[in-house]
Amino acid sequence: MCRHWPLCIALLFPVQALAFDLDDLQDRLHDIPGLAGQFEQQRYLADLDTRLDSQGRFRYVRDERIVWSIESPVEDRLEFTPDSVSNLADQDNNDTRENQVASLFLQLLEGDWQALDAHFDLDLNGNANQWRVTLTPDSDALRGRIVSIELKGAEFLERLELHAANEDVLQVDFSHQHVIETSHADGDEAGHVDDA
Amino acid sequence: MSTTPEYDKRARQLATLWLLVLLACAIALAWQLRDGLPTDTRLTAMLPEDRQSPLVEQAANQLSTGFEARFVLVLSSPVLKEAATDLARRLENARRGDPDDGRPLLDQLDWRPQDLADDDPRESLDRYRYRLLTPAIREQIDSGDTRQLVTTAMRDLFSPAGTPRPITDPFGLLDTWLNERKGNRMTPHDGLLTVTEDGRRHALLMGRLASHPYDLEAQRALTDTLQAFKDERPDASLMRSGLIFHAAAGAEQAKREITTIGLGALFGLVTILLVVFRSPRVLLHMLLPLGGGLLFALPLTLLIFDRLHLLTLAFGASLIGIAIDYALHLQCDRVAHGARFQLKRLLPGLVLGLVSSLLAYLAQALTPMPGLRQMAVFAALGLLGAWLTVVLWLPRFALPGQPHAARLAEWLWHWTTPRRRLSPRVLILGGGLLVTLVATTLTVNDSLQLLNPSPPALLEEEQDVQRLLGSDTGNRFFLVKASSDNALLTRLDEIGDTLDAWRDSNDALNYDSLANNVPPRSQQRADLQRVRQLYGTPLETLVAQAGLPEDTIERARASLQDAPFLSIHEWLASPLGDLQQRLWLGKTSAGDMAATLVITGTNGSNMDQRLATLADRHPGVTYVNRAKHLSGLLGTWRQHIAGWVALAVAGLVPIMIWRYRRDAWRVLTPPLGAVLGVLSLFAVSGIPLNVFSQLGLLLVLGIGLDAGIFTVEHARRSSTWLAISLSTLSSMLAFGLLSFSATPALHYMGLACLTGLAIVWLLVPWSRPTATVAIREISHAE
Numbered sequence: 001m002c003r004h005w006p007l008c009i010a011l012l013f014p015v016q017a018l019a020f021d022l023d024d025l026q027d028r029l030h031d032i033p034g035l036a037g038q039f040e041q042q043r044y045l046a047d048l049d050t051r052l053d054s055q056g057r058f059r060y061v062r063d064e065r066i067v068w069s070i071e072s073p074v075e076d077r078l079e080f081t082p083d084s085v086s087n088l089a090d091q092d093n094n095d096t097r098e099n100q101v102a103s104l105f106l107q108l109l110e111g112d113w114q115a116l117d118a119h120f121d122l123d124l125n126g127n128a129n130q131w132r133v134t135l136t137p138d139s140d141a142l143r144g145r146i147v148s149i150e151l152k153g154a155e156f157l158e159r160l161e162l163h164a165a166n167e168d169v170l171q172v173d174f175s176h177q178h179v180i181e182t183s184h185a186d187g188d189e190a191g192h193v194d195d196a
Numbered sequence: 197m198s199t200t201p202e203y204d205k206r207a208r209q210l211a212t213l214w215l216l217v218l219l220a221c222a223i224a225l226a227w228q229l230r231d232g233l234p235t236d237t238r239l240t241a242m243l244p245e246d247r248q249s250p251l252v253e254q255a256a257n258q259l260s261t262g263f264e265a266r267f268v269l270v271l272s273s274p275v276l277k278e279a280a281t282d283l284a285r286r287l288e289n290a291r292r293g294d295p296d297d298g299r300p301l302l303d304q305l306d307w308r309p310q311d312l313a314d315d316d317p318r319e320s321l322d323r324y325r326y327r328l329l330t331p332a333i334r335e336q337i338d339s340g341d342t343r344q345l346v347t348t349a350m351r352d353l354f355s356p357a358g359t360p361r362p363i364t365d366p367f368g369l370l371d372t373w374l375n376e377r378k379g380n381r382m383t384p385h386d387g388l389l390t391v392t393e394d395g396r397r398h399a400l401l402m403g404r405l406a407s408h409p410y411d412l413e414a415q416r417a418l419t420d421t422l423q424a425f426k427d428e429r430p431d432a433s434l435m436r437s438g439l440i441f442h443a444a445a446g447a448e449q450a451k452r453e454i455t456t457i458g459l460g461a462l463f464g465l466v467t468i469l470l471v472v473f474r475s476p477r478v479l480l481h482m483l484l485p486l487g488g489g490l491l492f493a494l495p496l497t498l499l500i501f502d503r504l505h506l507l508t509l510a511f512g513a514s515l516i517g518i519a520i521d522y523a524l525h526l527q528c529d530r531v532a533h534g535a536r537f538q539l540k541r542l543l544p545g546l547v548l549g550l551v552s553s554l555l556a557y558l559a560q561a562l563t564p565m566p567g568l569r570q571m572a573v574f575a576a577l578g579l580l581g582a583w584l585t586v587v588l589w590l591p592r593f594a595l596p597g598q599p600h601a602a603r604l605a606e607w608l609w610h611w612t613t614p615r616r617r618l619s620p621r622v623l624i625l626g627g628g629l630l631v632t633l634v635a636t637t638l639t640v641n642d643s644l645q646l647l648n649p650s651p652p653a654l655l656e657e658e659q660d661v662q663r664l665l666g667s668d669t670g671n672r673f674f675l676v677k678a679s680s681d682n683a684l685l686t687r688l689d690e691i692g693d694t695l696d697a698w699r700d701s702n703d704a705l706n707y708d709s710l711a712n713n714v715p716p717r718s719q720q721r722a723d724l725q726r727v728r729q730l731y732g733t734p735l736e737t738l739v740a741q742a743g744l745p746e747d748t749i750e751r752a753r754a755s756l757q758d759a760p761f762l763s764i765h766e767w768l769a770s771p772l773g774d775l776q777q778r779l780w781l782g783k784t785s786a787g788d789m790a791a792t793l794v795i796t797g798t799n800g801s802n803m804d805q806r807l808a809t810l811a812d813r814h815p816g817v818t819y820v821n822r823a824k825h826l827s828g829l830l831g832t833w834r835q836h837i838a839g840w841v842a843l844a845v846a847g848l849v850p851i852m853i854w855r856y857r858r859d860a861w862r863v864l865t866p867p868l869g870a871v872l873g874v875l876s877l878f879a880v881s882g883i884p885l886n887v888f889s890q891l892g893l894l895l896v897l898g899i900g901l902d903a904g905i906f907t908v909e910h911a912r913r914s915s916t917w918l919a920i921s922l923s924t925l926s927s928m929l930a931f932g933l934l935s936f937s938a939t940p941a942l943h944y945m946g947l948a949c950l951t952g953l954a955i956v957w958l959l960v961p962w963s964r965p966t967a968t969v970a971i972r973e974i975s976h977a978e
Contacts, residue, residue, distance in 0.1 A: 070354055073742070074354065118308070
């Protein structure tokens with residue numbers, strides 16, 4: 001048996017790499033009860049050929065919400081839940097378009113492929129240590145708004161890139177991420193961002 | 197037959213001619229049926245046409261049928277997401293016809309929040325955004341404090357979920373305006389569209405049929421799919437709303453009743469005839485006129501009405517009873533006279549019988565209800581066809597002797613002839629008493645429920661769903677007319693303003709108006725002016741705060757040039773405007789523009805009164821309460837029909853007196869006595885009279901007259917009495933069975949017929965003349 005060790009390892013490795021699929025990725029992302037960290041967002045506005053940059057912190061509790069604290073250039077706090085987006089000052093938001101984008105945003109962060117699969121073709125590349133998922137809309141209606149979405153990551157999601165049909169591009173980079181315990185997070189006041 | 201050769205020759209020619217007519221009918225029918233029988237199960241076909249105000253009629257139709265192809269399901273389940281996903285899969289995979297390769301049942305199914313995003317109204321309304329402001333934004337601009345607007349615009353620029361358009365719409369005006377338009381009780385939850393009531397969350401599934409709701413295959417596919425779902429998930433419950441469910445229930449009921457009532461009547465009839473005449477050949481002769489009548493009536497009715505209403509078929513099945521009358525009289529006379537039988541002797545009775553029945557039916561054809569009119573035309577044509585078959589063909593067939601039937605006639609005569617007879621004096625006294633009883637205690641009912649054959653449980657479900665969605669079926673509305681589109685919008689806007697003011701004290705009151713979405717030009721002009729103001733300093737502040745390039749301001753302002761007005765047509769063509777199509781009536785025949793403004797969420801006659809007063813204050817505005825309006829019409833027509841019947845009777849009396857002189861009362865007692873008897877029974881048992889029981893009485897009158905005429909024409913003949921007995925029995929079988937119909941209209945008609953015909957049969961022996969009556973001779977042909 002021992003004579004075949006090198007062969008075994010050689011065989012095992014690519015198999016393991018190949019076996020990394022969307023389900024595995026989802027399981028992994030789903031195992032994270034909560035996450036806190038920093039983000040850097042770049043929005044390219046094609047019409048004006050201009051880029052708007054913003055930074056801040058985020059705090060994410062699985063299946064519940066993500067609190068988005070923009071620190072510059074303006075200060076603002078947003079909260080996305082599966083059903084709605086609201087800024088903390090004005091709870092009564094019924095902008096359905098924004099809500100849809102918000103729920104899409106949450107699904108992307110959670111890697112909820114089942115939900116995404118209903119509207120996108122999903123394509124996974126790479127391995128467990130360096131993966132990339134490309135989403136292309138499968139309906140004309142959605143194609144009229146989104147060209148593609150790209151997710152890159154390793155242990156956690158690291159970059160989200162959304163190419164809109166009007167040539168605008170939204171790019172969000174996540175950094176300094178660390179896992180937070182849900183029970184701890186639940187105890188916190190809504191909207192509070194962990195300063196780790 | 198002892199007739200002149202010349203007469204015989206002419207009779208033969210006529211018989212051949214009738215054969216040719218029926219052959220032509222058969223060919224026409226075959227051609228009409230090449231794609232199957234064009235049937236119609238629409239409930240609305242039963243509804244009366246409003247001749248006084250066709251525009252009200254058009255408006256009401258449009259409001260009620262606007263969503264014909266759509267339906268809504270409200271699902272409750274302990275595992276809501278799983279159950280909703282399961283149900284959606286089943287519906288999406290459902291096929292019409294063959295489950296494997298039939299066409300899909302649905303065009304579209306909306307059950308996830310994303311489904312509703314597919315119809316993006318932004319594109320079609322893009323150019324009009326600068327003229328459409330919500331009241332809140334209008335107020336903010338007017339107050340000069342636009343900080344909130346700038347903050348919201350900033351958020352849209354920097355939120356990852358934002359969709360900023362710094363040049364075309366930096367303040368997101370169109371999105372705000374559109375969001376206000378979508379304000380309904382639907383909320384997205386857990387990837388489902390949901391409504392919440394009393395803390396309970398239900399999932400919503402909204403479907404659009406690929407075909408129309410009267411498509412029987414679509415009805416079956418949908419019913420089967422829902423049944424299969426319920427069978428597998430007993431813990432889930434469903435509420436349904438949509439025309440297709442009512443249409444399916446109606447079609448199912450009509451089909452069931454055609455089978456039970458129609459076949460039941462036919463089966464009963466065949467049994468009776470076989471028992472009496474004991475000859476399959478005679479039975480065949482009896483059924484021949486029936487075939488002739490149907491063959492004559494079907495193609496002609498289809499020619500006149502294009503499609504055959506299922507109710508006509510149900511009613512047409514009852515025609516069996518009358519069509520066979522003539523054949524019965526002929527056959528019973530043959531039984532009595534054997535070889536000495538002569539058609540000539542029977543002809544006057546047969547002619548009078550046909551005329552009186554046709555009169556009864558033609559009165560029905562004058563009613564303004566298309567469904568009833570079709571039934572009447574079908575029945576009248578069928579009777580004529582049956583009559584011609586009897587008179588032209590039956591005498592030409594030789595038949596075996598009928599000793600058994602003759603014995604039966606004698607036996608019946610013996611056992612049912614009363615010792616005493618009615619005297620006119622007793623009759624007048626009794627009649628007077630009954631008239632007083634009827635006049636004082638009989639109630640009437642013109643409720644619309646009569647027209648609605650949907651099961652009460654289904655109607656309740658429909659109301660529950662409508663309540664959950666906060667929608668309304670458009671029962672109460674303003675009909676608004678004006679000389680131009682803009683004048684119409686201004687008028688709608690004025691009424692809307694008053695209703696808005698009322699709403700402050702009554703939050704249940706709501707309304708749906710085109711002017712809410714297409715403001716009058718003056719408003720659109722003022723709103724553009726406000727946007728210009730917003731694009732001044734506030735825009736400069738926004739651009740500076742966000743760090744956008746300077747030229748954003750100029751480019752944004754440039755897009756305000758040539759901002760077009762939003763017109764009604766462009767609005768209706770947009771995905772959101774599609775929902776308001778039902779309100780738009782367009783150009784009227786008088787050249788006006790017309791639209792409806794639908795009132796929702798409030799009841800009570802008090803509000804009715806206020807709304808009517810409001811309509812009176814504005815020119816070109818009418819308030820319509822459809823339910824009230826329709827029952828008012830039903831009531832009017834009930835009175836009209838009563839008037840027609842009275843007129844028909846008044847017309848018949850002189851004819852009867854002319855022919856039967858002092859014995860005319862004997863002819864009139866069975867029909868009039870029966871009508872009075874039915875009315876008295878209704879009065880005593882507290883059953884209100886309605887338009888349909890009245891139509892039943894019309895038939896009682898026709899058949900009763902037949903009986904009266906033959907009794908007096910052939911006074912002392914047992915064969916006539918046998919014919920009358922068989923004919924009332926068969927008609928009771930045919931019409932009386934209708935009283936078991938679950939369709940209220942047919943039920944009441946049947947009830948009147950059942951009791952009325954029984955009274956006719958009871959009255960005939962009492963009013964029969966004791967000796968042959970002196971009849972004014974009609975000069976027979978040669």
